[in-house]
Amino acid sequence: MINLKIGQKIPLNIERMGINGEGIASYHGRLVFVPYALPTEQILAEITENARNFSRAKLVTITKKSKFRVKPADEVYHELSSSHIMHLAYPQQLEFKHDLVRQALEKYKPAGWKNYELRPTIGMENPLHYRNKLQYQIRRLNSGAVIAGLYKENSHHLVNLENCLVQEEMTQKIVNRVCELIEKYHLPVDDERKTRGIRTVMVRRSQKTGEVQMIFVSSARIILDGQLWPEPYEEPTKRERMGFVKFDKILSELTSEFTDIVTVAANFHPKKTSEIYGEQTQILFDEKETITEGVLDYEFELSPRAFYQLNPTQANVLYAEAVRALNPKKEDRVIDAYCGVGTIGFAVAKKVKSVHGMDITPEAIADAKENAKRLGFKNCHYETGRAEKIIPAWVKSGHRASALLVDPPRTGLDVALLETIAKVQPEKMVYVSCNVSTLAKDLIVLAQFYRVDYIQSVDMFPHTARTEAVVKLTRKK
Incomplete structure (x- = not known):
């Protein structure tokens, strides 16, 4: 060679x-x-x-x-990552994402993979401005100007995003205004060396209602209405005293100018880690503590830190495909692993005997319980914890599911959960994947006792080399 x-x-x-x-x-x-x-x-x-x-x-x-x-519609966004494919015409992007599934299967070779039915990727009519949520890093330049954006791939260079064409327009407008107000009121911005202050801003907008929620992540403590949060356990250092973020004026202007903002929270994150959020979150403004979002034929509430799909338009497609793959029956007892705020489970709740869900995020489970109550679903039960521990406990108590929904993070199914599924083996299973590589790897185990009926890819992230997929699995006889 x-x-x-x-x-x-x-x-x-x-x-x-x-x-x-x-x-x-x-x-x-x-x-x-x-x-x-x-x-x-x-x-x-x-x-x-x-x-x-x-x-x-x-x-x-x-x-x-x-x-x-083609010429990328947003060259700045396109150049953020080598995995962005805005230079490829959109119909061919969909063909590529169909091939992504095939490539992953070819690499890991789960049993019978050559015979799996791979359905064409379902795309968007308008694949721009689809992201309903942004999490931009905040930086102050040497000139004093404040910018918000994302890090360029494999670097610590923050790229200013003032008009990102994949971002929902109102969220972009709000974060641009945040930068102007930080400058106007001389609020401290974290520089990772000597200054503590605002480091990240999250903005999420409901496609259903237009309601907006925000989180300011700060390495400095917050002052609002003369009150310090979090209260220090000891006398603050000189560095901390210089880094307090006085939120009164910026909060007043933002909520007056953007009347759709219903929740503003602060998250205290003083540690130098890659994690976006710290452990402590405080609501600063709460016309509503949640925003109302909708998918398919129902609505639900989202707390600021609760997970929901970044592309609400395609979430309707994804969940409809998940319901179709599950083919719910009145006698079905469904387990919704990684349930989040309950969104997928609610889509089948009217059609089955029961839905039991779990998630490791307490705020999400609280939302799921409240959403089920508000929607009138008395057959839904939710617990905080890991699926590999909760499912065996449910089985031991007499609850044995006939159907399983899983929508794991990009890391795929936990090894312990795969072992649990192998023991419990519900009659049917739907796997919603956001990473075709970990999906194919998990199918090595699942295909030992499940038949893969088909894989339907859904383009949740246009102009990136990522796709979601819905897998219909039926237990082998």
Whole structure:
């Protein structure tokens, strides 16, 4: 196999796209991965990294373009990550995401994978302004200007996002105003070295009602109406005293200017970690402590830190597909693992005997219980905790499910939960996945005792190399 040097420029013919959206070529038998390159393109690339069996390169020039290459509508967002694919025409993005599922199955090879029915990816009519929630980092530049945005991939460079075309427009408008008000009132901004202050702002808007909730994450303590929060256990240091965030004026202006804001919370996060939130959260403004969102034919409440899909338009599609795959019957007892605020479970609650859900986030379970009560679902039961511990306890108490819904994080199913599923084996199962690689890996276990009826991919994140998938599984006889 040929040896390539860092900085060496080589001509490549791009053959296909990889799981991260990069173009893949073979150069004298060696695989080369090139972000932003498309199949059928002829390019000049510069080697940036050599691993044992492959190399990475950056795109220098395109000598022959793909007929599906387009100019990114939002070049700033597009360049944030090498896995963004806004340079690929949207119909071909959907084809690529269908192929993502196939690639993942081919890599992990769960039993019978070649015979799985892979349905075409369901896309969006308008794949812009779809994200109903933003979590932007806040920074003060040397000039004194305050910006909000996201870090560029594999760097600590914050990219200012003033008009992100995948972000819901009102949330973008609000965070832009936040930056102006931080400047106006000289509020401290965390700089990760000597100054404590505001570090992150979360804004989420309900597609159903237009209601907005916000969280200010701060490494400094908050002062509102003359009260200090959190109260220090000891006399604050000089650094802390200089870093207090006085919220009265910014809060007053924001809620007056944007009347759809119903909840503003503060989160205290003084530790230098990659976690977005700290352990303590306080409501600063609560016309309502939750926002009302809707999916399919019902509505539910969301607390500021409760999880919900970032793309509410496609959430309707995703949940409809999950219900269709489950094919609920009146006698079904459903377990909704990773239930969040109860959204998927509520979609079948009217059609089944019972729904039992669990989640590790107490705020989400509190919302789920309140939502079930408000919707009049007396057949729904929710507990805080891990599925691998709660499900065996339910089985021991006499509750044995006939159907299982799982919607895990990107890490996939916990090993202990897979072992629990193997023991309990409900008659039917629906797996909602946000990571096709961990899905395929989990299917190695699940396919031992479940038949994979089909996999339906849904484009929840247009212009990225990510897709969601709904898997219908039926217990083998």
